[in-house]
Amino acid sequence: MAPTPSSSKLNQTRSIKSPQSKHRLNFTSARTPNPHPSPNPNSTVKETPQGDHPIEVIGRIRDYPDRKEKPSSILPANPDNQTLRVRADIGYRDFTLDGISFSDEEDLDAFYKKFVESRINGVKLGNKCTIMMYGPTGSGKSHTMFGCSKQPGIVYRSLKDILGEGEEWSEGSDGGRLKMGTFVQVTVLEIYNEEIYDLLSSNGGGGFGIGWPKGGNGSKVRLEVMGKKAKNATYISGTEAGKISKEIQKVEKRRIVKSTLCNDRSSRSHCMIILDVPTVGGRLMLVDMAGSENIEQAGQNTFETKMQTAKINQGNIALKRVVESIANGDSHVPFRDSKLTMLLQDSFEDDKSKILMILCASPDPKEIHKTICTLEYGAKAKCIVRGPYTPIKDKVGTDDSSGVILGSRIAAMDQFIYKLQMENKQRERERNEAHKQLQKKEEEVAALRALIEGKGSAASEEEINLKVNERTRMLKLELEKKLEECQRMTEECVELERRRMEERILQQQQEVEMLRRRLEEIEFELCHARDEYNEDRSKDMDDESSFARRLLGVYADEDPGMVKSMDLDMGDQQAFVPDVKYVDMAVQNSTSICIQRLANYPHLNNLNQVVGQDAFVPKYGGKICLSTVFEEEEVEEEEHKEKVEDDEVEKGVIEVKRIVGGSSSGIDFDAGSKFEAPDPSSGNLGQESCLKDESEGRCLSSGPQNESESVDAASSRRLRIQNIFTLCGNHRELSQQIRTPAAPAKKMFEDSKENYNPSKESNDAQIEVHVKWEATKGNNGKFITTLKVVRDATLADLRKLIEIHLGADNQAFSFLVLGDPNGATIPKEKESTVQAIKLPICNNQSHGHLACLRPLNHLPLSPLPVTPLENKLPLTPLENKLPLENKLPLTPLENKLPLTCDGLSPKLAQHLNSTPFITLRKH
Numbered sequence: 001m002a003p004t005p006s007s008s009k010l011n012q013t014r015s016i017k018s019p020q021s022k023h024r025l026n027f028t029s030a031r032t033p034n035p036h037p038s039p040n041p042n043s044t045v046k047e048t049p050q051g052d053h054p055i056e057v058i059g060r061i062r063d064y065p066d067r068k069e070k071p072s073s074i075l076p077a078n079p080d081n082q083t084l085r086v087r088a089d090i091g092y093r094d095f096t097l098d099g100i101s102f103s104d105e106e107d108l109d110a111f112y113k114k115f116v117e118s119r120i121n122g123v124k125l126g127n128k129c130t131i132m133m134y135g136p137t138g139s140g141k142s143h144t145m146f147g148c149s150k151q152p153g154i155v156y157r158s159l160k161d162i163l164g165e166g167e168e169w170s171e172g173s174d175g176g177r178l179k180m181g182t183f184v185q186v187t188v189l190e191i192y193n194e195e196i197y198d199l200l201s202s203n204g205g206g207g208f209g210i211g212w213p214k215g216g217n218g219s220k221v222r223l224e225v226m227g228k229k230a231k232n233a234t235y236i237s238g239t240e241a242g243k244i245s246k247e248i249q250k251v252e253k254r255r256i257v258k259s260t261l262c263n264d265r266s267s268r269s270h271c272m273i274i275l276d277v278p279t280v281g282g283r284l285m286l287v288d289m290a291g292s293e294n295i296e297q298a299g300q301n302t303f304e305t306k307m308q309t310a311k312i313n314q315g316n317i318a319l320k321r322v323v324e325s326i327a328n329g330d331s332h333v334p335f336r337d338s339k340l341t342m343l344l345q346d347s348f349e350d351d352k353s354k355i356l357m358i359l360c361a362s363p364d365p366k367e368i369h370k371t372i373c374t375l376e377y378g379a380k381a382k383c384i385v386r387g388p389y390t391p392i393k394d395k396v397g398t399d400d401s402s403g404v405i406l407g408s409r410i411a412a413m414d415q416f417i418y419k420l421q422m423e424n425k426q427r428e429r430e431r432n433e434a435h436k437q438l439q440k441k442e443e444e445v446a447a448l449r450a451l452i453e454g455k456g457s458a459a460s461e462e463e464i465n466l467k468v469n470e471r472t473r474m475l476k477l478e479l480e481k482k483l484e485e486c487q488r489m490t491e492e493c494v495e496l497e498r499r500r501m502e503e504r505i506l507q508q509q510q511e512v513e514m515l516r517r518r519l520e521e522i523e524f525e526l527c528h529a530r531d532e533y534n535e536d537r538s539k540d541m542d543d544e545s546s547f548a549r550r551l552l553g554v555y556a557d558e559d560p561g562m563v564k565s566m567d568l569d570m571g572d573q574q575a576f577v578p579d580v581k582y583v584d585m586a587v588q589n590s591t592s593i594c595i596q597r598l599a600n601y602p603h604l605n606n607l608n609q610v611v612g613q614d615a616f617v618p619k620y621g622g623k624i625c626l627s628t629v630f631e632e633e634e635v636e637e638e639e640h641k642e643k644v645e646d647d648e649v650e651k652g653v654i655e656v657k658r659i660v661g662g663s664s665s666g667i668d669f670d671a672g673s674k675f676e677a678p679d680p681s682s683g684n685l686g687q688e689s690c691l692k693d694e695s696e697g698r699c700l701s702s703g704p705q706n707e708s709e710s711v712d713a714a715s716s717r718r719l720r721i722q723n724i725f726t727l728c729g730n731h732r733e734l735s736q737q738i739r740t741p742a743a744p745a746k747k748m749f750e751d752s753k754e755n756y757n758p759s760k761e762s763n764d765a766q767i768e769v770h771v772k773w774e775a776t777k778g779n780n781g782k783f784i785t786t787l788k789v790v791r792d793a794t795l796a797d798l799r800k801l802i803e804i805h806l807g808a809d810n811q812a813f814s815f816l817v818l819g820d821p822n823g824a825t826i827p828k829e830k831e832s833t834v835q836a837i838k839l840p841i842c843n844n845q846s847h848g849h850l851a852c853l854r855p856l857n858h859l860p861l862s863p864l865p866v867t868p869l870e871n872k873l874p875l876t877p878l879e880n881k882l883p884l885e886n887k888l889p890l891t892p893l894e895n896k897l898p899l900t901c902d903g904l905s906p907k908l909a910q911h912l913n914s915t916p917f918i919t920l921r922k923h
C-alpha cells in the first residue's frame with residue numbers, strides 16, 4: 001500500500017485518540033519491540049504492528065452436535081482460513097477475516113490456544129486486551145466465552161493462564177522462598193436495559209481481597225459510570241484461578257437470561273468481566289454481548305420484552321456505530337450512546353489496548369441474513385486503523401497535532417478506499433463473470449427453444465402427414481366398400497336377369513314342346529283324314545279342278561299388300577310357297593317341319609302344273625311360306641316318294657276343294673279374295689265380310705249356287721258372326737275362334753256341307769269344348785286345345801282336363817264370362833255349379849263350345865331385349881325352323897287366318913289357327 005503523506009511521521013508513540021478524548025494516556029514508543037511477544041509461536045494471529053489494525057476479527061462458526069440431521073453449511077471453509085465464503089442461491093460472498101474457526105474442527109481448547117492465548121499472554125505482560133463476543137442470538141457467544149461443563153470457555157482459561165496452575169515460589173533476598181503469584185482483580189458487570197449492575201455485589205461480601213464490597217444483600221447493585229469505568233464496582237482479587245473461577249461461575253448464573261424462540265437460555269444482558277493485573281498494569285476485558293435479534297423472530301410480544309430487545313439492540317447498534325466511526329475517522333465517536341460503549345472507550349482509545357472481536361455465526365441457511373450482517377460488522381471493524389503516531393502534545397492543541405491526526409486518518413482512509421476498490425474490482429469481476437454465465441445460459445436457452453420449436457414444427461408436420469394418411473386410408477376403404485357394393489348389385493342384377501332368361505327359356509321350351517305335340521296330333525289327324533279321304537276319293541274327284549282353281553285364285557288374286565309368311569329367316573327373300581307333303585305312314589316316324597325353298601322342291605312345280613298356271617314364283621318371290629316336310633328314312637325310297645308327293649298334292653287339292661265346297665253353308669274360303677274384318681258396330685257384317693274376287697268383281701261364294709241360297713247363306717253367316725261377337729266380346733277373340741273344330745275328318749266333311757247345328761249335340765253323349773286364352777291387346781289369345789266332355793260336365797271338371805292338358809305349362813286361370821262387357825270371370829268356387837254345356841257356342845261352323853281362359857299371375861316381361869338365343873335352343877326338331885312367338889311381330893291375325901286356311905283341310909286350318917307363331921304379315 002502506498003504510504004500516505006503523513007505516514008513518514010508515524011515513528012513515535014501511537015494511540016487512538018478521539019477528538020473528544022479528555023484523558024491523555026502516556027504510552028511508550030510504539031516502535032519499541034513488543035515486550036511481550038506471543039508465547040505461542042504457532043499462533044496464527046499475526047502480531048500486527050501497532051498502528052495497523054487495533055481490532056482483530058476472528059470468525060467462530062458453531063455446529064450442531066445435538067442435531068441428527070445437520071443442515072448443509074452456507075459457510076464452507078477456505079484453505080487459507082482467512083476468507084469466509086457465504087453461499088446463497090443467488091451467489092456467494094467472501095469475507096476476509098483475521099482467522100476462522102469451526103467448532104466441529106476446533107473445540108474451545110484449540111480455539112483458545114489458536115486465537116486467544118497469545119492475547120492473554122500479553123495481558124500478563126501488562127498489555128490491555130478486550131475480547132468481545134459478537135453475533136446473533138444463539139450463535140454460541142456465551143458458549144465460547146464461558147464454555148460448558150466439558151470444556152471451559154475463554155474466561156476460565158484466561159484466568160487460569162494468567163494466574164497459573166499453582167503457586168509459584170521465588171527466592172527472596174534473604175535466601176528464603178517467597179510465594180510468587182499473579183495477583184488479579186476481577187470485576188463482573190452486567191449491562192441490562194442500559195443499566196450497569198454489579199454481579200459481584202450480591203455475593204454477600206467476604207471478598208477475596210482488598211476493596212471487596214461488604215454487606216451485599218444478594219440483590220444486584222446498579223452502578224454508575226464515572227469516566228470510562230463503573231463507579232464503586234465490586235471486584236474480587238486473588239491469585240488462585242480456581243477460586244476466582246468458582247466465583248465467576250456463581251455470578252454467571254445470575255445473569256438475566258430468558259428463553260426465546262432462538263435460544264432456551266438467551267442472554268438478555270451484556271456481561272463484562274474485567275480482569276486487572278495490577279502488578280504489570282495489564283487488563284483483560286471479556287465482553288459477552290447479548291445477541292442481536294429480530295424482535296418478531298425472537299417471539300418478543302410483550303412491551304417489556306420488546307423494550308428489552310430494543311435495549312439490547314441499542315448496545316449493539318451503539319457499538320457498531322463506534323466501530324464505524326473509528327473506522328471512518330469520524331471526528332466524533334459515539335461512545336456515550338450506550339453504557340457498553342462508555343465502558344469500552346478505553347479499549348478503543350488506548351494504544352496498548354487490543355481488541356479481539358470474535359464473530360460467532362451459525363452455518364444454518366436460516367441464519368444467513370444475520371450471518372452476513374455479523375460478518376459485515378466484523379469486516380468494518382477490521383478496517384479500523386490506528387493512527388501511527390499521535391504525540392500527546394499534539395492533542396494539547398499545538399499546530400502540528402491536527403496535522404498528525406489528519407494524516408493518520410488519511411492513511412486509514414486510503415487503506416479503506418483501497419480495500420473498497422479491491423472489493424469493488426472483485427465484485428466487478430464477479431459481475432462480469434456472472435454476466436458471461438448469464439449470456440451463456442441465455443444462448444443455451446435460445447438453442448433449446450429453437451430445438452423445441454424445431455421439434456414442434458417437425459412434430460406438427462408429422463402429425464399432419466399422419467392425419468393425411470389416415471384420411472386417405474379411410475377414403476380408400478370407403479371406395480373399396482362402394483366398389484364391392486356396386487359389384488354385388490351388378491351380380492345380383494345379372495343373376496336376376498339370368499333367372500328371368502331361364503324362366504323364359506323354360507317357358508319357350510314348354511311352348512315348343514306343346515307345339516311339337518300339337519304337330520304330332522295334326523299329323524295324326526291328317527293321317528286319319530287321308531284314310532277317310534281315300535274312302536271318299538271317288539266321290540270327290542269332280543271337285544279337283546275346282547280346288548285347283550280356288551288355290552290358284554288364292555295366290556293369283558291375293559291382295560298385293562297381303563302375303564302369307566313365316567318369320568323364320570328374314571334374310572332369305574326368295575320365294576316360298578306352302579308345300580304340304582303327305583308321306584306314307586311308313587315313313588312318318590321321322591317327321592319334321594322345315595322351311596325350304598321352293599326351288600328345292602320339284603313337287604311345287606308339279607303343283608303349278610296341277611293348277612295349270614305358273615304364278616307362284618313370279619308373284620311371291622322372296623316370301624316365306626310354310627312347308628311341311630316328311631323326311632324319309634330310306635334313301636332308296638326317294639323315287640317312290642316323289643311320286644307319292646305328287647299324289648299327295650293332288651289329294652290336298654281335292655281335299656281343299658271339298659272343304660271349299662262345304663263352305664257354302666259357313667265360312668267362305670276364297671284364296672286371293674280381299675278379306676275385310678267384320679265390324680261389330682256395323683250392321684252389315686255379312687255383306688262386308690263377303691269375300692270378293694276383285695278381278696272378277698263378283699262374290700266368290702264357292703260353287704255355283706242359286707241366288708236364294710246365297711241370301712240365306714249370307715244372312716246365316718251374318719247371324720253367326722253377330723252371335724260370336726256377342727259371346728266373345730271382341731273381334732280378336734272372334735277371329736281366334738273362327739276355326740274348324742277338331743272333329744274327325746269324315747264328320748267334319750259332313751258338317752261342312754251344311755250349317756252346323758248345335759242341337760245335334762243333344763243327341764251325342766259328349767260335347768266339344770274349344771279352350772283358348774283370352775285375347776288381350778298384346779296377345780291374340782292362343783288356342784289351347786279342344787276337349788270332349790260329357791254333357792253334364794261342369795267347369796270344374798273342365799278345369800281338371802285343361803290343367804292336365806297344360807301339364808308343365810299349367811298356369812292359373814279362370815273362366816271368362818263371355819259376353820260380359822266388363823270381362824268378368826267365373827269364380828272358381830262356382831265352377832262346379834256351371835255346366836260346360838252352358839258355355840257359348842263357338843260359331844256355326846264349330847259344333848263345340850268356347851271356353852275362354854284368363855291367365856292369372858302373369859310373369860313380368862323382361863325389359864331386356866331378347867337376343868336370338870331362343871332360335872338356337874336345341875329343344876325340338878322345330879328349332880331354327882319355326883320362329884318363336886316373341887320374335888314375331890304380332891299383327892292382326894283374325895281376319896286373315898280363315899283366308900289362309902281356306903285352301904287347306906279344316907283340320908289343318910284348325911291347328912294352324914291354334915299355332916300362335918303363324919301370322920299373316922302385311923308388307
Ligand SMILES: Nc1ncnc2c1ncn2[C@@H]1O[C@H](COP(=O)(O)OP(=O)(O)OP(=O)(O)O)[C@@H](O)[C@H]1O
Pocket residue numbers: 061062063065103135136137138139140141142143144148263265266267268289290291292360
Ligand atoms: N460450538 C458449540 N458446540 C456445542 N454447542 C454449542 C456451541 N455453540 C453454542 N452451543 C449451544 O447453543 C446454545 C446457545 O448458545 P449460546 O447461549 O452460547 O448462544 P448466545 O450467542 O450466547 O445466545 P444469546 O445471545 O441469546 O445469549 C447453548 O445451549 C450452547 O450450549
